Amino acid sequence: MSSPEHKKLIWNLIKDIKVGMLVTKTTETDESLRARPMSLVQDAYDGTLFFYTSKSDAKAFEIANDTDTCLTFSNPKDNVYVSLSGKGNITKDKELIDKYWNPFVAAWFENGKEDPDLAMLEIKIHKGEHWDSKNNKLVQLFEIAKSNLKPSETPDLGENEKFGTK
Known part of the structure; x- marks a missing residue:
């Protein structure tokens, strides 16, 4: 969905x-949205993100019911914000489990890689948006004040880009 250069940027x-x-649609009757923190385990990005999970966790059932997912990342200190949308899949792929296994993950699964509840959440990203402002707060305030004086101009707060399809 995006070029190798863009994947590197993301x-x-x-x-x-x-x-x-990670945002999923609940399996409750009201189909509300639910978010929970998930830790990256990979050391590169090629359009797919991977996370360890329990097969019995609510997110696994939610993704089985509706594969649409959204992931958001934010670093307010550096003014970086990323929203990624994709299709989720729960897999027991042994190669993936072995590839990304680490001591942090091991702490969550009592029986290690052989834990019967262990699975991988694979999210294939198909679209997203990111905001990245290198400007400090003073420059941002100046840009906002300037646009208030000249309503025809919008503040330049940094880079914003949408990508992908669907």
């Missing part, structure tokens, strides 16, 4: 944030 924006908020 990875550079999210890799140090490490934890994103």
Whole structure:
């Protein structure tokens, strides 16, 4: 859905944030949205993100019911914000489990890689948006004040880009 250069840009924006908020539609009758933190486990991004999960966790049932997901990453200190939408899938792929296994993950699964409840959440990203402002707060305030004096001009608060389809 995006070029290798763009995938690298997205990875550079999210890799140090490490934890994103995963949004799924609940399986409750009202089909409300629910978000929860998820930790990145990979060391590169090619259009798919991976996370460890329990097969018995609510998110696994929610994704089985509706594969649409949204992941958000935010670093307010550096004014970086990323929203990624994609299709989720729960897999027991042994190669994936072995590839990304680490001591942090091991702490959550008592029986290690052989835990019968262990699974991977794979999210294939198909669209998103990111905001990245290198400007400090003073420059941002100046831009906002300037646009209030000249309503025909919008403030330049940094880079914003939408990508993908669907």
